[in-house]
Each structure stands twice: as structure tokens, then as C-alpha cells.
Amino acid sequence: MSLATDRDKLQSADKPTLYKQIRIDIERRILTGEWPPGHRIPFEHELMSRYGCSRMTVSKALSELAQADLIERRRKAGTFVRRPTFLSAVLKIADIRAEIGALGRSYGYELIQCSRRTANAADRARLGARKTGKVIAIACRHSADDVPFAIEDRLIDLDAVPEAAAADFATEPPGSWLLHHVPWTEAEHSISAVVADEQAAAALDIAIGAPCLVIDRHTWRSARPLTAVRLLYPGESHKLIARFKGG
Amino acid sequence: MSLATDRDKLQSADKPTLYKQIRIDIERRILTGEWPPGHRIPFEHELMSRYGCSRMTVSKALSELAQADLIERRRKAGTFVRRPTFLSAVLKIADIRAEIGALGRSYGYELIQCSRRTANAADRARLGARKTGKVIAIACRHSADDVPFAIEDRLIDLDAVPEAAAADFATEPPGSWLLHHVPWTEAEHSISAVVADEQAAAALDIAIGAPCLVIDRHTWRSARPLTAVRLLYPGESHKLIARFKGG
DNA sequence: CACGATTTTATGTATAGACATATAGAGACG
DNA sequence: CGTCTCTATATGTCTATACATAAAATCGTG
Numbered sequence: 032m033s034l035a036t037d038r039d040k041l042q043s044a045d046k047p048t049l050y051k052q053i054r055i056d057i058e059r060r061i062l063t064g065e066w067p068p069g070h071r072i073p074f075e076h077e078l079m080s081r082y083g084c085s086r087m088t089v090s091k092a093l094s095e096l097a098q099a100d101l102i103e104r105r106r107k108a109g110t111f112v113r114r115p116t117f118l119s120a121v122l123k124i125a126d127i128r129a130e131i132g133a134l135g136r137s138y139g140y141e142l143i144q145c146s147r148r149t150a151n152a153a154d155r156a157r158l159g160a161r162k163t164g165k166v167i168a169i170a171c172r173h174s175a176d177d178v179p180f181a182i183e184d185r186l187i188d189l190d191a192v193p194e195a196a197a198a199d200f201a202t203e204p205p206g207s208w209l210l211h212h213v214p215w216t217e218a219e220h221s222i223s224a225v226v227a228d229e230q231a232a233a234a235l236d237i238a239i240g241a242p243c244l245v246i247d248r249h250t251w252r253s254a255r256p257l258t259a260v261r262l263l264y265p266g267e268s269h270k271l272i273a274r275f276k277g278g
Numbered sequence: 279m280s281l282a283t284d285r286d287k288l289q290s291a292d293k294p295t296l297y298k299q300i301r302i303d304i305e306r307r308i309l310t311g312e313w314p315p316g317h318r319i320p321f322e323h324e325l326m327s328r329y330g331c332s333r334m335t336v337s338k339a340l341s342e343l344a345q346a347d348l349i350e351r352r353r354k355a356g357t358f359v360r361r362p363t364f365l366s367a368v369l370k371i372a373d374i375r376a377e378i379g380a381l382g383r384s385y386g387y388e389l390i391q392c393s394r395r396t397a398n399a400a401d402r403a404r405l406g407a408r409k410t411g412k413v414i415a416i417a418c419r420h421s422a423d424d425v426p427f428a429i430e431d432r433l434i435d436l437d438a439v440p441e442a443a444a445a446d447f448a449t450e451p452p453g454s455w456l457l458h459h460v461p462w463t464e465a466e467h468s469i470s471a472v473v474a475d476e477q478a479a480a481a482l483d484i485a486i487g488a489p490c491l492v493i494d495r496h497t498w499r500s501a502r503p504l505t506a507v508r509l510l511y512p513g514e515s516h517k518l519i520a521r522f523k524g525g
Numbered sequence: 526c527a528c529g530a531t532t533t534t535a536t537g538t539a540t541a542g543a544c545a546t547a548t549a550g551a552g553a554c555g
Numbered sequence: 556c557g558t559c560t561c562t563a564t565a566t567g568t569c570t571a572t573a574c575a576t577a578a579a580a581t582c583g584t585g
Binding site (some may be wrong): 048086091104 | 567569570578579
Binding site for chain 3 (some may be wrong): 556557558559560561562563564565566567568569570571572573574575576577578579580581582583584585
């Protein structure tokens with residue numbers, strides 16, 4: 032009878048490091064359904080002898096899977112395949128300039144209106160801030176190859192983002208500026224559909240009553256509102272790539 | 279001169295384990311902008327003495343930050359704060375039954391049409407499969423408190439998901455069934471806006487020409503198409519929560 | 526049997542040390 | 556001055572060991 036462990040099989044396959052191979056091996060069993068949700072994964076000691084390595088190594092593999100929400104580890108009980116309650120995916124939203132650039136189209140930007148004012152009740156409600164001093168209100172238009180791509184209506188809390196006072200939004204779109212200068216901790220997106228009113232239709236060069244996609248994004252840093260933005264896209268498809276976690 | 283390290287400060291704070299405190303500490307510096315994108319984080323050896331712990335411990339903290347894409351580690355060069363090129367966020371889309379349940383509203387489901395057929399050219403194009411045998415085509419409607427919530431038009435590749443032949447889609451919505459029975463590895467969402475045509479307006483009980491949100495979702499397992507679905511929601515807001523990664 | 530105390534056990538964190546590996550930067554050479 | 560090689564170095568992986576911690580399982584008692 033052989034003393035060979037699965038380690039040989041994995042090692043012979045190719046290069047990646049051992050813990051990564053263990054991770055991939057377990058991931059495979061979960062994704063193929065061999066180990067369905069709720070299934071108890073072998074104890075670390077069993078995996079140690081199965082793969083012929085130390086506990087730290089299998090633990091590292093399991094930790095990464097746990098961080099990726101694929102498994103759940105419970106002391107004394109063991110490690111279990113998580114029951115998916117959500118289609119969990121990583122959503123990456125580029126800022127519009129980068130997005131248009133990635134499409135190989137020329138980016139155009141036009142500042143329509145930019146004003147600084149003391150926040151009124153509507154501004155505070157929109158930002159979700161109880162009290163605020165000054166805000167910047169911006170309206171602008173993004174275009175790709177000189178065709179209107181989206182219009183943007185944004186409010187920035189100047190107390191939370193004082194650096195914004197010095198930014199030149201006539202030349203740099205506020206989304207890009209914020210993305211590269213202002214760290215954030217939470218964001219919430221609300222996606223909906225509307226039909227273009229007269230104003231939006233004129234700005235986007237589409238018919239009144241044409242469908243538009245709306246993305247409302249609120250951004251916070253440690254629960255403090257930073258900015259609220261509404262983006263209006265002509266109804267043509269706007270793509271979001273969502274991949275299973277764990278590269 | 280004191281031999282005290284930052285470890286004392288962190289430890290005294292409260293409970294979490296050391297490596298987690300280190301992670302949180304570094305995360306804080308990044309999020310507050312103290313360490314801006316591109317900044318080189320102190321070498322592991324410096325962090326060792328700063329926090330008064332072993333290299334494995336700081337390495338574990340840094341590894342988690344790297345897995346969360348907050349930092350980038352390069353051999354010999356060091357560890358750097360990543361320049362965010364995307365608003366990266368975790369998107370969680372519940373299946374519609376769970377979503378309505380979470381809202382505290384009663385879920386209603388109605389199968390409109392369900393047929394099994396040999397895939398035609400249009401089916402293959404929609405699934406993105408070069409060749410397929412049989413498919414299941416499903417049309418159904420979801421409602422919340424007896425008000426139409428969304429209509430669904432779905433195609434399932436029976437070769438890739440043979441278990442679907444035995445499922446009873448008259449009682450269980452296909453989205454829920456698939457989520458709980460079929461593991462997947464990749465999904466792609468395409469979100470757009472349309473106006474309701476006569477048929478959609480009738481099914482959703484809205485006016486013709488009213489805005490609707492469309493979500494097209496394609497799901498694969500190891501590059502093999504499993505299902506393609508189009509969901510049509512009345513234009514009222516459909517919320518997606520996106521949070522900064524790394525809890 | 527109910528219920529609280531004790532034991533057992535699987536994971537969680539931390540350590541020191543070792544070797545692997547990629548690569549930035551220095552130095553050699555044409 | 557460019558390019559090539561070599562070396563120093565920071566991260567990457569792995570081990571063996573130790574103790575901490577949470578919770579399931581067991582035991583003991585009223």
C-alpha cells in the first residue's frame with residue numbers, strides 16, 4: 032500500500048505553490064458540486080495528511096477561501112461550504128473618462144455649471160448630512176467621439192472634502208478627480224430607469240421619452256457623506272462585469 | 279528612550295488580534311490619505327519592530343490587504359498603496375424571491391410559459407454556446423404583495439444543467455432553484471433601460487412607454503454557458519449595495 | 526430529565542527559522 | 556553610453572511548535 036499523498040498528484044501537475052493548489056483543489060470540488068453547500072470539509076488534520084503538508088499551509092488555503100466567502104469556519108465544529116444566498120460578484124465601475132478611454136474612443140468633457148454655495152435643505156437631504164457648511168454643485172456632460180455619453184449632476188460636501196475647493200473642474204471631470212484624490216470607505220448605488228425629459232433629451236441628443244439609465248451614487252468616508260452624484264445614460268446597454276471572487 | 283513599540287498602543291486599545299489590528303491600522307492610514315496611492319509601505323522588517331511582532335504576523339496582515347486589492351506587493355521593491363482605477367465594490371444580488379422576502383412583502387410567482395426544445399440558432403446565440411442539445415425556455419412573473427415586481431425570460435442549457443429537467447418550475451422560480459442547486463464560476467451582467475412595449479406593459483401593469491430597467495445575466499461554469507436570463511423591472515429604483523472591500 | 530460545569534476538540538493566532546524567487550540596482554564590460 | 560551579469564534584498568512559501576479560544580459533547584448533579 033502506498034504512502035503517496037495527494038501532494039504528489041498536485042505537485043506533478045505544474046508550478047503554483049502548494050497552498051494555492053490546495054485552495055484551487057478545494058475550490059474545484061465546491062464549484063463542481065462535488066462538495067455541495069453545507070458539506071463539511073475535511074478537518075485540517077485530515078487535509079494535512081491528504082496533502083502531506085503542515086497545518087499552517089492548509090490553514091492558509093482555507094483562510095483565503097473563507098475571506099472569499101466560499102466557506103465558513105466554525106471552531107470545534109469544522110469548516111463548511113457556504114450556502115450561497117446571493118449572487119455575489121465583484122463590480123468594477125471605472126470613472127467615465129477611463130471607461131471611454133478603455134473603449135478606444137476619444138473622451139470629451141464639458142462643464143455645464145459649477146457653483147459653490149451654502150448647503151440648503153435640499154442639498155443636505157441629498158447628501159444625507161445633518162449639517163453642512165458649503166457644497167459644490169456641478170453639472171457636466173461626458174461624450175465619446177463627440178457623441179453625448181452621459182450627463183452628470185453632482186454635489187460635493189466641501190467640509191468633508193476641502194481639497195475640492197482647489198480642483199479645477201473646468202478641465203478635469205469631478206469623478207476622475209475624486210477617484211484619484213479622495214479615499215472613501217462606503218458607496219451605495221441605486222440604479223433605475225427613467226424616460227428623458229426635455230432637458231435631458233437636449234443634453235444627450237436623444238428623443239424626449241427615450242429610455243435612460245440612471246445611476247445614483249452616494250459615497251462616504253467613515254459614515255461621513257462625501258459626494259452624491261446622478262448619472263444619466265442614454266438607454267443603450269451599460270455593461271457591468273461580475274466575476275466569481277477569488278483569483 | 280523607550281523601547282515601547284506601537285504594539286502596546288494597539289493592544290491597549292481593545293481586543294482584536296494583533297494581525298487584525300495591524301491590518302486595520304494600515305487600512306486607516308490608506309483611507310485617510312495619510313499614505314496616498316503609490317506610497318511605499320514600510321518594509322516588513324520595519325513593521326516587525328514597529329509593532330513588535332514576527333514577520334509572519336505582519337505578512338498575514340499585508341496578505342489580506344493585498345487580497346482585498348488595497349495594496350500591491352512586489353518582490354525586492356516593497357509594498358505599495360494601490361492607485362484605484364476602479365470603484366471596486368462587492369455587488370450582492372439576491373434572487374428575487376429572497377429579495378422580496380427581505381423587504382417584508384409577500385412573494386408571488388406565476389409561471390407563464392415553460393417549454394423544452396432542441397436549441398435553435400437564436401437560442402445558441404443567446405447562450406453563447408457553439409453547440410447545444412436541448413434547452414428549457416421559461417417565462418414567468420414575480421410579484422410583491424400581488425403587485426407585479428418583475429418579469430423574467432430565461433433559457434437554461436439542459437446539457438450543462440441536466441438536473442434542471444427534474445425541477446418543477448411551476449412551483450419554484452428558476453432563479454432560486456439555480457442559485458441553490460447549480461454552482462457557477464462566472465457571471466456577466468448587462469444593465470440597460472428600455473420603455474415598456476405593449477406586452478411588457480400588460481404583464482407589469484404599467485403604461486406603454488413607461489421606463490423599465492433591464493438586467494441581462496449570463497452565467498457560466500468553467501467557461502461553459504449555463505443559463506441566460508433577462509429581467510424586466512418597472513422603472514422604480516432597484517437598489518444595489520456596494521461596500522468597500524475588506525470587512 | 527433538566528441544567529450547569531467540565532472536558533474535548535477544531536480552528537485561530539503567533540513564533541522563529543529556513544529556503545525560494547523575483548528583481549532593482551550596482552558593477553563589469555563592450 | 557548601452558547592455559549584460561551579478562548580487563543584495565524584500566517578499567513568498569513552508570515547517571514545527573505553542574498556546575488561545577470558542578463551542579460541541581459529555582458528565583454530574585439536583
